[in-house]
Amino acid sequence: GNSPKNGGGKKSASASEAKGESKEESNGGGEGAAVMGSGKGQEVTPWTAEADDQFDYDVLVESFGSFYIEEDIIARVERLTNRRAHRFLRRGLFYSHRDLRQLLDLYERGEKFYLYTGRGPSSEALHLGHLIPFTLTKWLQEAFDVPLVIQLTDDEKFLFKQDLTLERCHELAYANAKDIVACGFDESKTFMFSDLDYIGHMYPVIVNIQKRVTFSTARGIFGFSDSHNIGCQAFPAVQAAPSFPAAFPVPLRGSTDMPCLIPCAIDQDAYFRMTRDVAPKLGYRKPALIHSKFFPSLLGPGGKMSASNDNSSIYLTDTANKIKKKINKHAFSGGQETLELQRELGANIDVDVSITYLTFFLEDDEELEEIKRKYASGEMLTGEVKARL
Incomplete structure (x- = not known):
């Protein structure tokens, strides 16, 4: 999934983007927008990614x-921040954007932006997949x-x-907040909140x-049906609200027009297509x-880490020994079945989880x-790659 074919900052910008123009949000309110990204054996919605x-x-x-996040954008980020781009950007792991060029234009003219990301607390601890947006967000906060x-969407x-009861969701928000704090954000520039606690202000x-x-429009974007409760149907506006600085009169010191940058997984885009349409x-x-x-499941390609399957995920609360056992026993291998075949044919590194x-x-x-070259050629074995991980 990390080849130029799948993004990785290798595609050419369209003529409209090169001029700093935005594509119109696709199917912002059209019927069937909920299945955008579906087909060809995959389904990607805010709640399902398979x-x-x-x-x-x-x-x-x-x-x-x-x-696509192009190489020239990455080079520009490096120039503006005077530091090497984060490996997630260098390797195309964050690969797509909306209006990032325009945001960098504003920053270069001296206009600061704020970052917005979040977590939906449904488990006691975060797993590695949950860390991906927070990891890049921390780098962006420091660099810019x-x-x-x-936002903790309890x-x-x-x-x-x-x-899940309401009380349990609130407890999980506070439990998850500890993991997020441990990421090391700048306390003087970071505001974390539970929706249940802060919603009156927003x-x-x-x-x-x-x-x-x-x-x-909501049904078209999110696929709501008659069986969804009215709270579900109203919730997208709650996730949209932090995109606008007016929701944070104290944390953002009264700013009403500060630009916002949202690092998130691609499956969350539906919320912000709606947000950008209404802005x-x-x-x-x-x-x-x-x-x-x-971030894939330990069990292999075709799914992301799931909090509902312990063997598919590595949690921040797992001990070093438990992590080692999970990787050795459950991490899907692209290596060959026998030592002889591995030496002869090498591994399929495109599907290898390690x-x-x-x-x-x-x-x-x-x-x-070097690891990828040796493993693909048969010079390295699966056990050696897992040991390095």
Whole structure:
């Protein structure tokens, strides 16, 4: 999933983007928008991300109407921050964007932006997949020296998860907050909040959004049916609200027009297509986005880590010994079945989970390429790659 074919900053910018223009949000309110990114053996919605084989990230860019993060954008980020780009950007793991060029234009002219990301608390601890947006967000906060808001959507989990009580969702938000704090964000520039605690402050922004999004539009984007409770149908406005600085009069010191950048996984794009569509109606700027590829399950390609299957995920609370056992026993291998075949044919590194995890977490580009070369040629064995991980 990390080849140029699937993004990785290798595609050419369209003529319209080169001029700093935005594609129109695809199917912002059209019927059938909920299945955008679906087909060809994959389904990608805010609640489901599954594929028969590997995800086709080109299809998602095409279907959602976003742009690839080009090499010139990465070079510009390096120039503006005076530091090497994060490995997630260098390796195309964050590969798609909306209005990132325009945001960098504003920053270069001296106008700071703020960052917005979040977590839907449904488990006691975060797993590695949950860390991906937070890891890049921390780098962006340091590199650009900007404020950050982090939303914990305990209300969402209560509305969408039938087995969770409201009190439990609130407890999980605070449990997850500990993991997020441990990422090391700048405390003086970071505001983290539970929706259940803070929603009164955001409510004027939320109701303004709700008034301008019809049920037909929400159904078209999110696939709501008659069986969804009305809380589910109203929730997208809650996730949209932090995209606008008016929701944070104290944390953002009264700013009403500060641009917003949202690092998130590509499956969350539907929320922000709606947000970007409604922004001009409210007199707000559209938020910019950068999208990540999915962090795969230990069990192999075609799915992302799931909090519902312990063997598919590595949790931040797992001991070193438990992590080692999970990787050795469950990490899907692209290696051959026998030592002899591995030496002769080498591994399929495109489907090997240990290689993918190293691509996310091993900082040294040269070492990563050397491991991939040796493993693909048969010089390295699966056990050796897993040991390095």
